[in-house]
Amino acid sequence: MIRVVLPAHLRILARVEGEVNLEVEGLATQRSVLNALEAAYPMLRGTLRDYVTEQRRPYVRFFACEQDLSHEPPDTPLPEPVASGAEPFLIVGAIAGG
Amino acid sequence: MSKVRVLVGTRKGAFVLASDGKRDRWDISGPHFGGWEIYHLKGSPADPNRLYASQSTGWFGQLIQRSNDGGQTWEPVDNKFVYDGVPGTHQWYDGTPHPWEFKRVWHLEPSLTDPDTVYAGVEDAALFRSSDGGKSWQELSGLRGHGSGSRWQPGAGGMCLHTIVLDPSDPARIYIAISAAGAFRSDDAGKTWKPINRGLKSQQQIPDPTAEVGHCVHRIAMHPARPGVLFMQKHWDVMRTDNAGESWQEVSGNLPVDFGFVIDVHAHEPETIYVVPIKSDSEHYPPEGKLRVYRSRTGGNEWQELTKGLPQSNCYVNVLRDAMAVDSLDKCGVYFGTTGGQVYASADAGDNWAPIARDLPAVLSVEVQTLP
Numbered sequence A: 001m002i003r004v005v006l007p008a009h010l011r012i013l014a015r016v017e018g019e020v021n022l023e024v025e026g027l028a029t030q031r032s033v034l035n036a037l038e039a040a041y042p043m044l045r046g047t048l049r050d051y052v053t054e055q056r057r058p059y060v061r062f063f064a065c066e067q068d069l070s071h072e073p074p075d076t077p078l079p080e081p082v083a084s085g086a087e088p089f090l091i092v093g094a095i096a097g098g
Numbered sequence B: 001m002s003k004v005r006v007l008v009g010t011r012k013g014a015f016v017l018a019s020d021g022k023r024d025r026w027d028i029s030g031p032h033f034g035g036w037e038i039y040h041l042k043g044s045p046a047d048p049n050r051l052y053a054s055q056s057t058g059w060f061g062q063l064i065q066r067s068n069d070g071g072q073t074w075e076p077v078d079n080k081f082v083y084d085g086v087p088g089t090h091q092w093y094d095g096t097p098h099p100w101e102f103k104r105v106w107h108l109e110p111s112l113t114d115p116d117t118v119y120a121g122v123e124d125a126a127l128f129r130s131s132d133g134g135k136s137w138q139e140l141s142g143l144r145g146h147g148s149g150s151r152w153q154p155g156a157g158g159m160c161l162h163t164i165v166l167d168p169s170d171p172a173r174i175y176i177a178i179s180a181a182g183a184f185r186s187d188d189a190g191k192t193w194k195p196i197n198r199g200l201k202s203q204q205q206i207p208d209p210t211a212e213v214g215h216c217v218h219r220i221a222m223h224p225a226r227p228g229v230l231f232m233q234k235h236w237d238v239m240r241t242d243n244a245g246e247s248w249q250e251v252s253g254n255l256p257v258d259f260g261f262v263i264d265v266h267a268h269e270p271e272t273i274y275v276v277p278i279k280s281d282s283e284h285y286p287p288e289g290k291l292r293v294y295r296s297r298t299g300g301n302e303w304q305e306l307t308k309g310l311p312q313s314n315c316y317v318n319v320l321r322d323a324m325a326v327d328s329l330d331k332c333g334v335y336f337g338t339t340g341g342q343v344y345a346s347a348d349a350g351d352n353w354a355p356i357a358r359d360l361p362a363v364l365s366v367e368v369q370t371l372p
Helices: A008-014 A030-040
Strands: A002-005 A020-022 A060-064 A089-093 B003-010 B013-020 B027-032 B037-043 B051-057 B061-067 B075-077 B089-091 B097-099 B104-110 B118-123 B126-130 B160-166 B174-179 B182-186 B217-222 B230-234 B238-241 B260-265 B273-277 B293-296 B304-306 B324-326 B334-337 B343-346 B354-357 B363-371
Touching: A002 A030, A020 A030, B003 B051, B003 B334, B003 B343, B013 B037, B013 B354, B051 B104, B061 B104, B104 B160, B126 B160, B160 B217, B174 B217, B182 B217, B230 B260, B260 B324, B273 B324, B334 B363
Parallel strands: A002 A089, B037 B104, B037 B363, B217 B260, B324 B363
Antiparallel strands: A002 A020, A060 A089, B003 B013, B003 B037, B003 B363, B013 B027, B037 B051, B051 B061, B061 B075, B089 B097, B104 B118, B118 B126, B118 B160, B160 B174, B174 B182, B217 B230, B230 B238, B260 B273, B273 B293, B293 B304, B324 B334, B334 B343, B343 B354
């Protein structure tokens, strides 16, 4: 089970409170986690990554285990504590805008 | 007694203002989608409880929300706006080719007859249509594929398709406007398009006085009883056409300044129109700090200033292009919103004004529904 923390605006959109728990088949990567997240919460499609390019939106960041994973390739395995559910995968709206 | 519902899109959410036909007391609900930019929300003429809203942020992109109960509850519908085929390029500000990139939905125009059909005007400029209540969107790519598309260039606010006008007498006829490409018309339900910009003068921006495209049209309005007559607030100049856009004539007349964004038509008097003059394209506030609506009862040229109830000193707000609307009660109500967060209403066709909301976030759009 993968634990995912959404930013506040997307928790409201997805109508969830607290963490989201996802079952991810195969290797836990950014892509597989986001695929599972969007399958479970279709209203989040397009909010985290571009529909066409599947690239992360510029003001969306991914953190876990005190590391910024935002620039990791999408198929890189996530840290083992995330894959095991010991640590959450954090999706963060970048602090920007003045 | 009839009711009026005012749908207000702002920089930080949507608000729904409701009143009875007297229009002197207003209930405000919201913010809906707090913290998100609501560029536009509008109700279906065929089912007033069906509303569509364009919701976006720079962080999480574009969403479309739909309500089936007049804005009490909402559900997100499809937000996949993908250009048809290979998007190609338009011109960037410096004249170099720039790839077409979807940014946001500026305007949603529900069909006049079918609640499940709605058009979306987007940035970078294109027209999309949904025929299933927003569950899927298809581009009407004949517009962007018009031969001039590669020459379109953004205005200061982006290259947005901000105006969609449906002809009630001819379901196949659609007008749209793009900043800063100009106005276009389709006579075959959106398959093919022609630019309708003859008579527009934009020498400050484009030296060719006969330029087919490149005009910074801010807004177009139509009275449903006279669908061949259109009124336009251009970047500078107020214009009208009496032949469905084949040619335009300037009707700025005695306006103190003919720059502005909004224009609208009285619900029962097709020759009565309203504008809000703004000082200039570099000073987006009213001249002399006086917020004035100007009304022409002659279809332009002769304008009367309307000031009763509007601030006449130290007022430096703007009124954006989608932020004026009218109701259809016997005494036509006129409404507009400001970047200062006020929504002003007149229940007597503009003679007297009062704020019906004072401290909202910056207002991006105002629409009105007249309900039984």
